[in-house]
Amino acid sequence: MxxxxxxxxxxxxxxxxxxxxxxxxxxxxxxxxxxxxxxxxxxxxxxxxxxxxxxxxxxxxxGRREQLRKERSATLKLMQWIGIDTTDWARVNAFCLDRRIAGKEFARIGAEEHPDLRRKLRSIEGKGGLGKHPAPAKRRVVIIPTHPGGEA
Structure with missing residues (x-):
């Protein structure tokens, strides 16, 4: 064998x-x-x-299995918060594979690595999340009537 x-x-x-x-x-x-x-x-x-x-x-x-489960849960919650669809494992893995994030698939991230990953996720969240840009300031539209009765 x-x-x-x-x-x-x-x-x-x-x-x-x-x-x-x-x-x-x-x-x-x-x-x-x-x-x-x-x-x-x-x-x-x-x-x-x-x-x-x-x-x-x-x-x-x-107790290591339970610890890993809790770490993964907390990390997935943060990922969801910053805009990653955590129901799509392909997206989760694609995000984690980026060398700036973890450099490996989500399932390969050990329990001791999750706190560092969550620190990075909180940093991303503090900068507005993924693909989110601050909304432009609302423009105030002022209508100036052209006739003295208020009708245009």
Missing amino acids: KQQVTNFGRFYAALRALDIIGDRDEVKESLVWQYTGGRTGSLREMTRVEYERCCLELERRN
Whole structure:
């Protein structure tokens, strides 16, 4: 079977966030055995589905998933406020891909990066949002009657 997962950073980040007493390698192997149904103890031999389930559960246990959800929600709210259609993921991603904003798709932005992104969004909001220009001053129209009775 071809190796389906090649980057294990998500797993190790979630594992580090847990308060583990004992040998991390033993805990890692035990988790892999558990999520592969006893098939293997190696991360490299996990299927993508097994790996996803394992990481989601580890993130849920350490509260990281919930934190990311809250960060994303706050960021999307600000995006909507400045004029980005947050129901259209293509637009959200196109905005985030700009190197001046985040330089990556919205889903790839980590929880620790969202506060910086919101700072940028608040700066954009303070300058009037996206594509919004201050309305020109209203011109006052004065009608001067040409006849002495007020009728033109």
